[in-house]
Amino acid sequence: MNSNFHWRPVLRALPDLIQAAFVTLEVAALSMLIGVVLGLALAMARDFTAPAAAPARWLAVAWVALARNTPALFQLYFFGFGLGAWGINMSPLAIVLAGLSFNNAGYLAETFRGGFRAVPAAQMRAALSLGMTRMQAMTRIVVPQVLRAVWHPLTNQMVWAVLMSSLGMLVGLHELAGETQAQASRTFRIFEYFAVAAVIYYVVVKLLVLGARLMAWRLFRGWSPA
Amino acid sequence: MIQIENLHKKFGALEVLRGIDLAVNKGEVLSIIGASGSGKSTLLYCINGLEPISEGRVLVDGVDVHARGTDLNRLRQRLGMVFQQWNSFPHLTVLENVALAPRIVRGLPRAKAEEVARRQLEHVGLGDKLAQYPAALSGGQQQRLAIARALAMEPEYMLFDEATSALDPELVGEVLDTMRMLAAEGMTMICVTHEMGFAREVSDRVAFFHQGRIEEIGRPEEMFGKPRSPKLKRFLAKVL
Amino acid sequence: MSNTVTYFTGFRGADLLFLAEAAWGTLKLSALSIAVGTALGVGLGWMLAELRATRPILVPLLDVFRSVPLIIQLVLFFNFVPMIGLGLSPFAAGCVVLSAYAAALVAQVARAGIESVGRPLRRAARSLGMSYGQAMRHVVLPMGLRTVFPAWVGIVLGVMKDSSLVSVLGYVELLRASQILITRTQEALFVLGVAGAFYFLLSWPVSWWAARHEKRWQQ
Numbered sequence: 001m002n003s004n005f006h007w008r009p010v011l012r013a014l015p016d017l018i019q020a021a022f023v024t025l026e027v028a029a030l031s032m033l034i035g036v037v038l039g040l041a042l043a044m045a046r047d048f049t050a051p052a053a054a055p056a057r058w059l060a061v062a063w064v065a066l067a068r069n070t071p072a073l074f075q076l077y078f079f080g081f082g083l084g085a086w087g088i089n090m091s092p093l094a095i096v097l098a099g100l101s102f103n104n105a106g107y108l109a110e111t112f113r114g115g116f117r118a119v120p121a122a123q124m125r126a127a128l129s130l131g132m133t134r135m136q137a138m139t140r141i142v143v144p145q146v147l148r149a150v151w152h153p154l155t156n157q158m159v160w161a162v163l164m165s166s167l168g169m170l171v172g173l174h175e176l177a178g179e180t181q182a183q184a185s186r187t188f189r190i191f192e193y194f195a196v197a198a199v200i201y202y203v204v205v206k207l208l209v210l211g212a213r214l215m216a217w218r219l220f221r222g223w224s225p226a
Numbered sequence: 227m228i229q230i231e232n233l234h235k236k237f238g239a240l241e242v243l244r245g246i247d248l249a250v251n252k253g254e255v256l257s258i259i260g261a262s263g264s265g266k267s268t269l270l271y272c273i274n275g276l277e278p279i280s281e282g283r284v285l286v287d288g289v290d291v292h293a294r295g296t297d298l299n300r301l302r303q304r305l306g307m308v309f310q311q312w313n314s315f316p317h318l319t320v321l322e323n324v325a326l327a328p329r330i331v332r333g334l335p336r337a338k339a340e341e342v343a344r345r346q347l348e349h350v351g352l353g354d355k356l357a358q359y360p361a362a363l364s365g366g367q368q369q370r371l372a373i374a375r376a377l378a379m380e381p382e383y384m385l386f387d388e389a390t391s392a393l394d395p396e397l398v399g400e401v402l403d404t405m406r407m408l409a410a411e412g413m414t415m416i417c418v419t420h421e422m423g424f425a426r427e428v429s430d431r432v433a434f435f436h437q438g439r440i441e442e443i444g445r446p447e448e449m450f451g452k453p454r455s456p457k458l459k460r461f462l463a464k465v466l
Numbered sequence: 467m468s469n470t471v472t473y474f475t476g477f478r479g480a481d482l483l484f485l486a487e488a489a490w491g492t493l494k495l496s497a498l499s500i501a502v503g504t505a506l507g508v509g510l511g512w513m514l515a516e517l518r519a520t521r522p523i524l525v526p527l528l529d530v531f532r533s534v535p536l537i538i539q540l541v542l543f544f545n546f547v548p549m550i551g552l553g554l555s556p557f558a559a560g561c562v563v564l565s566a567y568a569a570a571l572v573a574q575v576a577r578a579g580i581e582s583v584g585r586p587l588r589r590a591a592r593s594l595g596m597s598y599g600q601a602m603r604h605v606v607l608p609m610g611l612r613t614v615f616p617a618w619v620g621i622v623l624g625v626m627k628d629s630s631l632v633s634v635l636g637y638v639e640l641l642r643a644s645q646i647l648i649t650r651t652q653e654a655l656f657v658l659g660v661a662g663a664f665y666f667l668l669s670w671p672v673s674w675w676a677a678r679h680e681k682r683w684q685q
Contacts, residue, residue, distance in 0.1 A: 070665045071627040073641055074658070081645075081654040125276055126313035126372075130327035130379060131303040140326060144317045159533075166535035170634065177538060191545040198534045198542060205533040222359035223316050 010192045013183045020179035021200050027168065027175055028161035031097055035104025035157070042109035043116070060109065067106020072164045075099045080171050092173035100161055107157055115150040116142070148220050155212040159205050166201070176200060227251055227287060228273060228383065228416070234281035235268055242268045244438035246282070252382075255415045257425035257446075260435030261461065266418040267310075269435075270385045273416070274298075274305040287382070303331060306376030310388040312368040314360035314375075320347065321356040324375045332379065339378075346374040350404050366397030370404050377408075384408065386417040422465055426450050434458045477651045482660070488643030489664045495557065495639060496626040496668075499564035503625070504618070506565065507572025508611070512602075514573060515580040524573075531570035537631050539563050544635050560632030568625050575617045579610035612683055619676040623669050640664055 045053070045060035067075065076099035079090060090098065119142050127137035166177035174182060176197055184193035228250040235243035242265045250256050258266045271277035273284055275291045275298045284291040289301060315323050324343035328334045334342065347353055350370040352363075360368055369389060376384060386405065390398045402424050409415060409428045419425055425432050426446045433443040434455070442455045453459050510528065513520045531539070544559045554562070583606045591601040611618075633642035644661040648654045 066662070069623070069627075069669050070662055071630040071641060073630045073633075074627075074662060074665065077641065077645065078658055081648050082658050085652075085654040120311075120313075122309065122311055122313045123315065126307075126309060126315075127327075128276060128298075129274060129302055129305075129307040129309075130375065131299045131331040132327060133299050136330055140330065141315055148317065163533075163535045166537050169537065177535060180538075191542060191549060194538055194542045194545070198538050201535060201538065202530060202533045220317075222319075223361060 005192060006189055007192055009187050009189055010196050013193070014196070016183065017176065017179060017196060017200060020174060020176045021204055023173075023179075024162060024165050024168075024175040024177075025204065027093070027096055027100065027165045027173075028158065031100035031104055031161050031165070032158050034097070034101035035108050035161075036154075038101065038105035039108030040112055042105055043112035046109065046113065063102075064106045064109050067103050068110075072099065072103050073167050073170065075102050076167050076171060092168065092171045092178075095171050096165060096168045096173050096175070099167070100164055103164065104157060104161060107160075108154070111150050111153045111157070112146070114153075115146040118149040119145045148223060151212070151216050151220070155209065158212070159208060162201070162205060162208065227285075228414075229285040230269075230273070230282070231285075232282040233269070233272060233279060233284060235265070235272055235277065236280045241280075242438055243272070243279075246438075246440060248433065248440065248443075250383075250414065250416060252414050253412050254430045255409045255413075255417070255428055257429040257432045258416065258418045258435055259420070259422070259425055259432060259461075260441075264435040265438045266435050267387050270307065270387050270416065270418060273385060274302050274307055299331070303379050304382045306379060306381035306384045308369070308372050308376055308384070308386045308389045310391050312365070312372040312392075314363075314368045314371050316360055318359075319356065320352060320358050320360065320363070320371055323360065323371060324378045327375070328378050342378050342380075343374070346378045347371070349377070350374045351400075364397060365393045366400045369393065369397075369401045373401075373404055373408075383414045383416070386415065386419070388418050388420065391420055420465070422450070422462075434461065436461075477647070477653050477656060481647055481651070481657075484647065485640065485643055485657075485660055485664065488638055488640045489668065491557075491638060492626070492629050492640040492664075493668060495560055495564065495632060495637075496622075496629045498561050499568050499629070500622050500625050502561070502565040503568025504572050506569035508576045508607075510569060510573035511576025512580060512607075514577040528570040528573055531567050536563070536567060536628050537634055539567065540631060540635055556632065556635035556637035560629070560635055560637055564625060564629060564632070567628070568621060571621045571624070572618065575614045575621065576611065578617075579612075579614035580606060581610075582613050583610045615683070616676065616680060619672065622672055626668060626672075627665070 042060040042063055045056045046064070048054075048057050076095060079098040079102070080095045083090065123141055123145065124134075124137050127141040128134070132140070165175050168175040169177035169181050172178065180193050180197040184190045187193070228248075230246050230248040233243055233246040234241065244265075246269060258269070260266055268277060272279050273286070273291065275296075279292050286301060286304060290296060291298075291301060315326070318326060321340060321343055324346055325336075325339040328342050329336060329339040332339075344353070344356065347356060350373055352367060352370055352374065355363065355367065355371075360371065363371065373384075373389075389405065390401050393401065398421070402421060405415070405417065405424070406428055417425070417429070429446050431443060432446050432449045434441045434449065434457075436457050442449065442453065442458050449458070450462065453462060510524065514524055540560065540563050543563050544554070544556070547554045547559060587609070588601060588606060591605040592598075596604065629639060630641040633639055633645075636642075638646070640661055644657050647657045651657065
């Protein structure tokens with residue numbers, strides 16, 4: 001059966017694939033960064049109680065529901081074809097970034113809500129009783145504890161972003177999956193190319209998880225159990 | 227001096243404090259006793275502005291706590307508070323727990339803030355735990371950490387909100403000893419407490435709260451020796 | 467679909483039927499994969515929880531499914547099958563990959579569920595004279611799987627959404643059908659809106675049913 005496989009062309013393309021893996025990482029990291037900022041905003045908007053803030057609250061509720069209840073590919077198509085209908089034509093990179101950021105923000109909004117609920121209100125009170133301002137209490141006391149509570153889901157979401165970025169292949173972005181497809185279709189060694197891509201994805205994901213664990217160990221060791 | 231005049235506090239329809247008048251002088255130790263839900267803890271939160279009030283006034287050294295424009299952050303530096311659930315900051319070491327507020331609130335340089343923190347921690351007997359995280363401490367040690375944390379702001383007054391209620395019985399003693407030491411040093415203290423022994427022995431005055439009012443107030447030997455109010459008599463019969 | 471394919475025609479009633487058929491395809495694909503994946507996954511989860519010796523092999527193996535994009539898994543498998551002289555339709559290939567993927571996710575959850583039933587309770591069951599198999603079937607599995615039910619529902623909804631990726635193999639499920647319609651009608655927003663509504667219609671009953679069951683079990 002070995003004679004069926006031809007690995008040489010894939011190995012020649014390996015530098016290109018590895019370069020594409022960096023595109024994958026960049027897209028995932030950038031979409032996470034945007035997702036974190038938007039997710040925080042959505043998490044806060046969902047807890048607005050003022051009647052005047054109702055539109056913001058409803059926007060947040062709809063965003064989270066859409067992001068969580070439709071496929072990521074659907075969201076990508078929306079930014080691709082959907083906005084195209086309004087005459088907004090985005091580059092493949094912009095489509096993937098927008099789609100992934102939209103998805104990340106929807107999931108992270110729920111993560112952050114949980115994270116803030118995990119820190120007892122008494123921590124804020126204790127900080128205030130020492131004369132700290134609300135801002136100081138937030139940044140010095142509450143946020144570090146939220147960060148710990150959301151660290152694991154945040155890592156998961158980053159892994160998700162890496163995996164989801166492979167959808168770039170379907171809208172013409174040359175991240176790892178897209179580059180693999182482009183190379184494979186030139187040589188017709190589809191299986192071999194995608195097998196190598198699978199290995200690269202696996203390594204990237206493992207390195208990310210390992211890195212996140214190491215950072216968690218450095219940041220949170222000694223803290224009380226959650 | 228802390229002056230409380232006609233203080234009312236409502237949570238929705240529930241009136242927790244129903245007209246409190248009280249003055250606590252510099253250097254005085256006041257213990258507040260009474261059944262749970264009688265409004266004792268709420269009073270402390272109203273004194274340092276953690277809870278808004280419904281009616282009346284609270285003056286700390288002449289500053290109206292609940293007046294518009296009062297700088298609460300500045301005021302709270304004069305009022306140290308120790309909570310029932312000690313509320314140590316789990317992400318900071320023992321030393322950082324105490325040094326943080328002096329650094330960012332009082333604006334001391336890091337070295338100076340840590341020196342203050344170290345001194346206070348040694349004072350409460352935690353000088354050998356500086357690099358530990360709170361998770362590694364017992365409840366009693368965490369409560370002493372909370373006391374050191376409040377003292378590091380060099381407050382004029384200390385408010386204790388049932389500081390020993392959440393502790394295992396064998397750990398209560400070390401915290402009460404620390405509070406006794408503070409009282410002996412002349413700290414002005416308001417202690418909401420269930421420890422009648424402590425109230426009797428350490429306080430200059432004891433106030434008995436009943437359903438949001440001060441039912442009886444006086445020197446400990448009068449309060450415990452010959453209580454006048456039948457409600458206080460009944461309360462003491464139950465807890466002693 | 468007897469329409470003659472002309473470009474740039476408006477959205478017609480028949481197109482809605484076309485989308486509904488495709489949604490049925492999504493439903494079939496997901497339901498089958500979830501059924502197979504759950505059965506397989508509970509078995510694997512039991513092995514992980516009870517047969518420690520299987521862990522060094524199973525844990526890294528199942529991890530692969532969660533560390534490689536599903537789209538890559540689909541392309542790989544679809545192109546591998548002919549290499550060993552077999553032929554599979556896109557639907558069948560999609561089913562196999564989605565089932566394996568679901569099984570890997572369910573295994574982890576089922577393991578956590580089984581391990582959540584503590585030793586004292588198992589001992590109590592055994593002390594009543596139950597055999598290992600009886601205790602597992604009547605006590606440990608029902609209790610353990612109940613605690614991880616919400617996580618399982620999450621997997622169900624996830625697999626349903628991920629089934630959209632089988633479109634890369636050429637299977638016309640909901641999203642692929644929308645794409646075809648968009649190309650023809652040029653009414654992207656409307657078609658995507660309808661497709662999105664279908665996804666909601668597929669996932670909401672599941673969420674609703676799950677929430678109801680959870681409430682009932684909590685009592």
